[in-house]
Amino acid sequence: DTGVSQDPRHKITKRGQNVTFRCDPISEHNRLYWYRQTLGQGPEFLTYFQNEAQLEKSRLLSDRFSAERPKGSFSTLEIQRTEQGDSAMYLCASSPLQGPQETQYFGPGTRLLVL
Amino acid sequence: AQKVTQAQTEISVVEKEDVTLDCVYETRDTTYYLFWYKQPPSGELVFLIRRNSFDEQNEISGRYSWNFQKSTSSFNFTITASQVVDSAVYFCALSESGNTPLVFGKGTRLSVIA
Numbered sequence: 242d243t244g245v246s247q248d249p250r251h252k253i254t255k256r257g258q259n260v261t262f263r264c265d266p267i268s269e270h271n272r273l274y275w276y277r278q279t280l281g282q283g284p285e286f287l288t289y290f291q292n293e294a295q296l297e298k299s300r301l302l303s304d305r306f307s308a309e310r311p312k313g314s315f316s317t318l319e320i321q322r323t324e325q326g327d328s329a330m331y332l333c334a335s336s337p338l339q340g341p342q343e344t345q346y347f348g349p350g351t352r353l354l355v356l
Numbered sequence: 357a358q359k360v361t362q363a364q365t366e367i368s369v370v371e372k373e374d375v376t377l378d379c380v381y382e383t384r385d386t387t388y389y390l391f392w393y394k395q396p397p398s399g400e401l402v403f404l405i406r407r408n409s410f411d412e413q414n415e416i417s418g419r420y421s422w423n424f425q426k427s428t429s430s431f432n433f434t435i436t437a438s439q440v441v442d443s444a445v446y447f448c449a450l451s452e453s454g455n456t457p458l459v460f461g462k463g464t465r466l467s468v469i470a
Contacts, residue, residue: 274457282462282463283449283461284460289457297457330399337455338455343389343406343455344391344406345403345454348400349399350400
């Protein structure tokens with residue numbers, strides 16, 4: 242049973258460029274979450290999906306951020322016109338919808354550096 | 357609003373010492389879940405334990421134990437006979453259920469020195 246995977250693991254970009262990250266959840270996990278973690282802080286919730294439906298977006302998710310999960314499997318998180326303040330680790334997690342294993346399992350993260 | 361406080365920013369212990377990581381939470385929900393995750397230097401968050409608000413039984417798993425007390429809104433984590441491999445950042449988190457967004461504390465960085 243493979244875990245959550247994220248691609249790329251590292252991304253360096255220049256301010257103003259667009260970037261896209263991909264997350265592949267654990268197979269058959271209905272829910273998929275995106276979090277952002279800055280240095281010395283705990284992860285902060287950005288958005289989450291149940292299958293292809295986006296259930297909630299945090300106020301942290303500005304208009305420059307968009308997330309999709311078109312077929313209810315993998316998800317993408319795009320940041321347009323990146324700013325230096327977007328530099329962070331972007332974490333993806335997945336969980337089953339219900340049952341005794343209702344727990345979020347995290348991927349290795351994508352570390353973004355905006356120059 | 358939900359909030360998790362981990363007052364200890366950094367702890368340093370010598371190998372084989374016992375160490376307790378504190379977690380205090382705030383919520384208005386009557387039903388909620390508490391979690392501990394470990395984040396080693398590699399960066400990936402590793403799930404350690406989930407506890408729901410109805411179950412105040414303490415839990416032990418090998419060298420790890422957890423003490424949940426609703427009366428003080430605390431969910432503390434103890435590592436017995438610490439090892440160098442325990443060195444990591446540990447996060448306490450809270451959610452309405454196991455599959456709703458997590459609210460994390462700021463984490464406690466544990467350094468175990470040989």
